[in-house]
Amino acid sequence: xxxxxxxxxxxxxxxxxxxxxxxxxxxxxxxxxxxxxxxxxxxxxxxxxxxxxxxxxxxxxxxxxxxxxxxxxxxxxxxxxxxxxxxxxxxxxxxxxxxxxxxxxxxxxxxxxxxxxxxxxxxxxxxxxxxxxxxxxxxxxxxxxxxxxxxxxxxxxxxxxxxxxxxxxxxxxxxxxxxxxxxxxxxxxxxxxxxxxxxxxxxxxxxxxxxxxxxxxxxxxxxxxxxxxxxxxxxxxxxxxxxxxxxxxxxxxxxxxxxxxxxxxxxxxxxxxxxxxxxxxxxxxxxxxxxxxxxxxxxxxxxxxxxxxxxxxxxxxxxxxxxxxxxxxxxxxxxxxxxxxxxxxxxxxxxxxxxxxxxxxxxxxxxxxxxxxxxxxxxxxxxxxxxxxxxxxxxxxxxxxxxxxxxxxxxxxxxxxxxxxxxxxxxxxxxxxxxxxxxxxxxxxxxxxxxxxxxxxxxxxxxxxxxxxxxxxxxxxxxxxxxxxxxxxxxxxxxxxxxxxxxxxxxxxxxxxxx
Ligand code: SF4
Numbered sequence: 001x002x003x004x005x006x007x008x009x010x011x012x013x014x015x016x017x018x019x020x021x022x023x024x025x026x027x028x029x030x031x032x033x034x035x036x037x038x039x040x041x042x043x044x045x046x047x048x049x050x051x052x053x054x055x056x057x058x059x060x061x062x063x064x065x066x067x068x069x070x071x072x073x074x075x076x077x078x079x080x081x082x083x084x085x086x087x088x089x090x091x092x093x094x095x096x097x098x099x100x101x102x103x104x105x106x107x108x109x110x111x112x113x114x115x116x117x118x119x120x121x122x123x124x125x126x127x128x129x130x131x132x133x134x135x136x137x138x139x140x141x142x143x144x145x146x147x148x149x150x151x152x153x154x155x156x157x158x159x160x161x162x163x164x165x166x167x168x169x170x171x172x173x174x175x176x177x178x179x180x181x182x183x184x185x186x187x188x189x190x191x192x193x194x195x196x197x198x199x200x201x202x203x204x205x206x207x208x209x210x211x212x213x214x215x216x217x218x219x220x221x222x223x224x225x226x227x228x229x230x231x232x233x234x235x236x237x238x239x240x241x242x243x244x245x246x247x248x249x250x251x252x253x254x255x256x257x258x259x260x261x262x263x264x265x266x267x268x269x270x271x272x273x274x275x276x277x278x279x280x281x282x283x284x285x286x287x288x289x290x291x292x293x294x295x296x297x298x299x300x301x302x303x304x305x306x307x308x309x310x311x312x313x314x315x316x317x318x319x320x321x322x323x324x325x326x327x328x329x330x331x332x333x334x335x336x337x338x339x340x341x342x343x344x345x346x347x348x349x350x351x352x353x354x355x356x357x358x359x360x361x362x363x364x365x366x367x368x369x370x371x372x373x374x375x376x377x378x379x380x381x382x383x384x385x386x387x388x389x390x391x392x393x394x395x396x397x398x399x400x401x402x403x404x405x406x407x408x409x410x411x412x413x414x415x416x417x418x419x420x421x422x423x424x425x426x427x428x429x430x431x432x433x434x435x436x437x438x439x440x441x442x443x444x445x446x447x448x449x450x451x452x453x454x455x456x457x458x459x460x461x462x463x464x465x466x467x468x469x470x471x472x473x474x475x476x477x478x479x480x481x482x483x484x485x486x487x488x489x490x491x492x493x494x495x496x497x498x499x500x501x502x503x504x505x506x507x508x509x510x511x512x513x514x515x
Contacts, residue, residue, distance in 0.1 A: 001027045001110065002036030002070075004061065005207070006054055007044025009263050009299070009472070011077055012207065013198075013216045015042045018076065018098075018106040020203030025112040029205075033064050038072040038110050043079035046230065047401035054079045062093035074098060074109045081233045082405075085188030100234055101194020169273045172222035172236040180224060183232055185405040193235035194220070200247035209452050210491030211258045212471050217245050217283065218264035223302070224340040225329070226407035227372060227400065230265055237266065239274050246286055253293050258493070259450065260287070261471060262298035268305035281313040288317035294493060294515075295450070295467055297321040303328055303343060303351060311358035321467040322362040324355060329369050331386035332379035338411065339372060345386040352390055363468035365394035370427065371420030372400045373411035380423055387430055393438065394474045395431045397424045432503050435475075439501035446497050448514050449477060453490040462488055464496070464508065475504035483510040 001022060005015035018040065023029065030036055039061045043054035054077075064070040075087055076098040087094055096109035168176075175181070183189040197219055198204070206213050220235040221228075249260055262283075264270065271279020280298065287296055296319055303326055314320050330336050333344030355362060368383060387395065399420045403409065447466045455461040455478060462479040469475065479496065482488055493514040500507035 001038040001040065002030055002033045002061075002064075004033075004039070004041045004057055006042060006057060007046065007050060007078070009214050009261070010216060010219075010265070011042055011044055013204075013214050013263070014077065014100060014103055016204045016207055017103050017198050017202055018042065019205040019207070021104060021107055022110060022112065023205050024203045025107055025110075027110065027112065033061060033070070034068055036064070036070055038074065039064060039070050040074045040076055040106065040110075043075060043077040045077075045079040045082050045233065047398070047403065049401070051079065058087075058091060058094065062091060065093045072096075072111065074106070076100075076103075076106065078233045081194065082183075082186050082189050082229075084190050089188075099190060099194060101192075101196040103196060103198065167273050167275075168236050168238065169222055169269070172220075172273070175222050175224060175231075176236060180222075181231055181236065183405065185409070186232075195235060195238065197238060197240050199240065199244045200251065206257075208471065211256065211450065212261070212491075213252050213257045213259070214261050214263050214471075215245060215248055215252070216240070216264060217262050217267060217270050217280075217298075221265035222269070223266065224407070226338065226340045226411075227329075227369060227403070229403050229406050232405055234265065237269055237273060239264075239270050239272070239276075239279065242271065242274065242276065242279075242283060242286075245283060249287050249293070250290055253290050256491075258292065258491070259295040259471075260293060260297075262287075262296075263300060266300055266302045266305075267298045268301045268310070278307065278309045281307065281310045284310075284313050284317070284320055288313075288319050293319055295319060295321050297323050297467075297470060299325040299470060301326045303341075303348065306351060306355060308354075308358070311355060314362070315359045322359055323365070323468055323470060324359075324362055325365045325470065326351075326355075327367045329367070330372065330375075330379075330383055331368075332375070332382040335372050335375055335379050335383075338374060338408075339369075340407070345382055345389075348386065349389060363393040363474075364390075365396075365470065365474065366390075366392050367396035367398060368427065369398050369400050370423040371415040371417075373402075373408055373415065374413040375400075375415050375423075384427065384430060387427060388434070391434055391438065392431070393435075393468065395427075395435075396473075397427045397431075399424055436501075436503045439475075439504070439506060442498045442506055443501050444498065446495060446511065447508075449479070449494050449496040449508060449510075451479065451488045451490055451492055451494055464494075475506070477506045477508050479508050479510060481509035484512065485510050 003019055005012050041058050041061055044050040058075055062073055065073050072095045073093050074096050075094050080097045080099045084097055098105050098109050181193055218239045220237045221231045222237040268280055331345040336342055336344055449464040449466055451464045455463045464477045464479055495511040495514045496508040497511055498506050499509050
């Protein structure tokens with residue numbers, strides 16, 4: 001079987017769960033689509049460009065069915081939640097679809113038998129083609145750059161299990177009543193919202209580079225951000241059980257994982273639906289005690305949920321990375337109000353000062369959307385000025401994508417595409433100069449570095465990351481001098497000195513091994 005995973009790390013974890021299920025059922029993986037008998041594309045449909053990439057990939061894989069050896073094509077993920085009927089109607093090569101709440105149905109979709117302990121049946125999964133007789137061994141492809149860990153390393157749950165959300169947040173219930181999760185605008189989407197959560201017994205095949213893994217601690221989102229359709233795609237916010245997350249982290253570390261990144265649509269809401277106070281801080285406190293866990297971090301924090309307790313927890317544990325990903329989306333109070341996120345530049349600057357005072361040296365990442373309907377040139381100037389003052393270590397800027405089904409769909413005063421693009425470029429130029437100056441201060445610093453392997457750009461260099469670089473999204477640290485080490489090992493930690501800086505990237509010399 002072949003497996004293509006598109007989109008964000010949250011989707012990647014879904015892919016890893018589906019690959020784990022397939023692996024346990026006897027499927028064989030391949031990285032070559034032309035060798036696969038069954039192809040799975042796990043799609044993203046957050047914004048227009050993601051949808052286009054998903055459709056292009058499905059069509060590309062469909063060619064392996066019409067012209068190659070593939071016998072079955074399965075489409076999974078967010079695109080299915082949004083265009084379930086259309087996919088099956090318009091792309092006849094697609095044999096089955098699997099939504100984000102139906103991961104376990106990948107087995108039936110692939111024609112593999114339901115395991116003995118029984119998978120909850122999710123009838124709405126079926127595509128036009130009925131499931132065929134199991135015909136493993138199959139082969140699986142992954143689009144991720146890293147190797148798929150062998151089946152032997154996959155988590156070996158003895159029974160098939162998953163959680164469904166049992167409770168919800170009051171905020172989510174109120175939003176549901178007000179229609180936040182309605183999919184009426186999407187013809188052909190399933191009416192049922194996903195409720196699925198994997199747990200520590202669900203098999204998972206890791207595809208992230210050696211030593212690193214993501215853990216999804218929650219799924220769905222209750223926030224009302226008017227540009228965003230993720231709640232409509234992924235359902236209401238729901239946390240995994242505390243013990244389940246701890247057990248999964250312990251299993252991963254026992255398998256050699258040294259860096260864990262906690263993810264969810266909003267990690268800072270973790271535990272609220274379980275009745276936990278300070279859920280994320282309490283979880284971090286517990287996970288930080290796992291021996292041999294070298295780096296622990298979380299992504300996707302919501303700005304008004306950065307509590308003193310959370311910061312104190314980050315500061316207190318050596319193995320919690322001094323790193324905070326805080327998507328702010330904009331800085332103009334007017335735009336933020338129309339985005340239904342609230343706050344503005346002044347409040348954000350106070351939050352950032354509080355964060356930096358509580359956790360000295362912390363690296364800050366954020367992302368912004370430019371061109372939200374009604375964004376005036378003065379709104380944009382507020383954002384530009386804010387970025388100049390806030391001095392983020394890492395920053396992403398995204399063009400507004402007009403999504404049917406989002407609350408912003410009905411807003412007028414659309415900003416022309418050319419203006420949006422020129423604003424995005426202007427912000428990226430500004431950030432480039434901020435980053436260039438800041439990175440110069442790194443030269444001469446001694447840091448712990450996780451070696452990831454030879455650089456994709458040139459085999460003469462290796463790449464690594466510090467605790468201030470999250471996997472995949474931040475700049476690179478290129479290693480051009482191995483110092484006293486004859487052969488670096490991917491997935492090992494080293495002490496290194498930064499010797500050069502560029503706009504976003506750094507160059508390092510290895511000094512010694514590190515534990
Ligand atoms: S917090 Fe806002 S932007 Fe993020 S997933 Fe939830 S609704 Fe979307």
